[in-house]
Amino acid sequence: MAEIVLKFVNGADALARIMDVVRRAKVVVMSANVMKSSDAYDMTMSLSGNIEELRWLAAKLERLPEVMEISVVERG
Amino acid sequence: MVKRGIRHLMGIPGGSIMPLFDALYFTNDIEVVLFKHEQGAVHAAEAYGRISRRPAVAAVTSGPGATNVVTGVANAFMDSAPLVVLTGQVPTSMFGRDAFQETDIVGVVSPITKFAYLVKDPSELVPAFNTAYEISMMGRPGPTLLDLPRDVQLASSTGGDGYMRVNYEKFMPPMPNKEDILKAVKLLLEAERPVILVGGGAYWSGATNEVLVLAEMLGAPIVSTFPGKNAIPHNHPLYMGPSGMHGRLEADAALANADVILAVGTRFSDRTVGRFKELADKKIIHVDVDRSEVGKNVKPSVSIIADAAIALREIISYLPNGMRRNEEFLAWLRWIRARFEEALEKWEREFTSFAPWKVMKMLRHVMPLDSITVTGVGSHQMWAELHWDVYVPGTFLTSAGLGTMGFCVPAALGAKLAAPDRPVLCIDGDGSFQMTMNNLSLVRDYNLPIIVVIFDNRALMLVKQWQIYMYSRRIIATEFSHRPDFLKIADAYEIEGVRPSTYEEIGKAVEWALRNNEPVIIDVTIDNDKDIVLPWVKPGDWLTDAVKPPGMEDVELIWRR
Numbered sequence: 001m002a003e004i005v006l007k008f009v010n011g012a013d014a015l016a017r018i019m020d021v022v023r024r025a026k027v028v029v030m031s032a033n034v035m036k037s038s039d040a041y042d043m044t045m046s047l048s049g050n051i052e053e054l055r056w057l058a059a060k061l062e063r064l065p066e067v068m069e070i071s072v073v074e075r076g
Numbered sequence: 077m078v079k080r081g082i083r084h085l086m087g088i089p090g091g092s093i094m095p096l097f098d099a100l101y102f103t104n105d106i107e108v109v110l111f112k113h114e115q116g117a118v119h120a121a122e123a124y125g126r127i128s129r130r131p132a133v134a135a136v137t138s139g140p141g142a143t144n145v146v147t148g149v150a151n152a153f154m155d156s157a158p159l160v161v162l163t164g165q166v167p168t169s170m171f172g173r174d175a176f177q178e179t180d181i182v183g184v185v186s187p188i189t190k191f192a193y194l195v196k197d198p199s200e201l202v203p204a205f206n207t208a209y210e211i212s213m214m215g216r217p218g219p220t221l222l223d224l225p226r227d228v229q230l231a232s233s234t235g236g237d238g239y240m241r242v243n244y245e246k247f248m249p250p251m252p253n254k255e256d257i258l259k260a261v262k263l264l265l266e267a268e269r270p271v272i273l274v275g276g277g278a279y280w281s282g283a284t285n286e287v288l289v290l291a292e293m294l295g296a297p298i299v300s301t302f303p304g305k306n307a308i309p310h311n312h313p314l315y316m317g318p319s320g321m322h323g324r325l326e327a328d329a330a331l332a333n334a335d336v337i338l339a340v341g342t343r344f345s346d347r348t349v350g351r352f353k354e355l356a357d358k359k360i361i362h363v364d365v366d367r368s369e370v371g372k373n374v375k376p377s378v379s380i381i382a383d384a385a386i387a388l389r390e391i392i393s394y395l396p397n398g399m400r401r402n403e404e405f406l407a408w409l410r411w412i413r414a415r416f417e418e419a420l421e422k423w424e425r426e427f428t429s430f431a432p433w434k435v436m437k438m439l440r441h442v443m444p445l446d447s448i449t450v451t452g453v454g455s456h457q458m459w460a461e462l463h464w465d466v467y468v469p470g471t472f473l474t475s476a477g478l479g480t481m482g483f484c485v486p487a488a489l490g491a492k493l494a495a496p497d498r499p500v501l502c503i504d505g506d507g508s509f510q511m512t513m514n515n516l517s518l519v520r521d522y523n524l525p526i527i528v529v530i531f532d533n534r535a536l537m538l539v540k541q542w543q544i545y546m547y548s549r550r551i552i553a554t555e556f557s558h559r560p561d562f563l564k565i566a567d568a569y570e571i572e573g574v575r576p577s578t579y580e581e582i583g584k585a586v587e588w589a590l591r592n593n594e595p596v597i598i599d600v601t602i603d604n605d606k607d608i609v610l611p612w613v614k615p616g617d618w619l620t621d622a623v624k625p626p627g628m629e630d631v632e633l634i635w636r637r
Contacts, residue, residue: 009241013182013194020187052371059368065191065211065242 090137092164118148120490139177154477277341295401452508
């Protein structure tokens, strides 16, 4: 299990691009929460899957220019 | 676009992109190059970008115009090529109403672009273009797309000359970590059989010289991926060729028997390594500008996230001079190469018409060293992978990752636009050629005298090869009729057409075209009963399991000393 926490810009189009990357990873999305803040969107995804795959997914998401910040919080 | 020095725009106009084309009516700085199909325009723009090392721009209308670019965009994405695509879109007031020629193209291309953006506000237009252009080239190149609603195109732009707010920093390659460099050096110093695997990233980094210096210091064979062919001069004595599905046997043997692999700018595609399991036993040093490539297919012992040339220079600086070389291993690889060439000589006698590799050798003999070579996709492409020698890095274009049939003709046109003073050769197959041959009218329309050689086996030969070997000869939907006559096609486009009977006639036709700066289409008949591309590592097999050409049955690819 891990949480991927990220901040992104460009609204729903960027969210769709993020989900397009998530769709191709061998993980299960347990929950996803998106909140608009003043100048960006904050997103937290809880994911289950192999930790290597989760790290790879985070590295893939990091490539999107719309993703301003990203971190992985590993749980167990 | 004018400010950025863009001189050509490739595309096709239509209702939703008319304001942009109308604006181009008022400038002499950008020539609009009208293609016959949007896919062709995008392949041409990709090739233009690969040759000029900066993004070219393609522009098309909404709906079918936009969906027709999808293959081209995916091709550029898979081969990490710079490209900017502008698509027209219905007015913002019509969004989501299924208006005429409305397609959510940003949604469609989202997974196959480095950046895609729907411009809803005219003030964002110039910043969005600046962003799309720069991001396309920063770090690992890739395609970007901007979707431009008609009302946004018609409005006055008030956004100034800035950039959009996105994260650019991530595309700046970090400097290599010293600890990782030292770990890599240690592995290389301890290696018995080090091998350098070069991918397309080495070309974009400009790391050719560093690869050669390092290989010479280590006495290490150089193996490339298919796109990596473009980065290494093939006459270098340590270059073994590309490895993988249709790689050179000496390259397969080098990679399969290496104890340490220094991989430079490659994603370890299954086409290059066959399968991943055996690589787990090797020490792998992976140098890549893209962090997400590291560990994707193969877990490295050391990863170096950096620009390839800089990382290799660092490694070189820590290596002592006069290192021990494994001459025995190199001699064994060269013996495999000699056996392969010997086998080809004998195999050639079985071909009633032309042997594909001998056609390659004739073409290479007559084409200037710095000419640009483009391939289509199919068996001819695999023969080119095996037997086309690249002497000047950056002169070989192919559709490697996506394997897009139809790439050759439009990409050759784009390459010729980018480099009008250099000869451009399109090595195509009859199946691949027929997918985009409609763009040939540009040869005369824009004075783009390309040389097209069709390996004409009247089949989707590579698929047929799989049917023969993997589907118990159940041949279905892979054989073409004799139609069309390619010489009549050539005539229709006012291009000289030749159907040669000898290798010498092929050479003479090319020399005539080069001498007169004229285009030519050379239709080379290949016997499709004989046109089986070997060596061949079947899908899922390991490199040492390669099916070898006749006469090499006794040659093992396993190092036993």
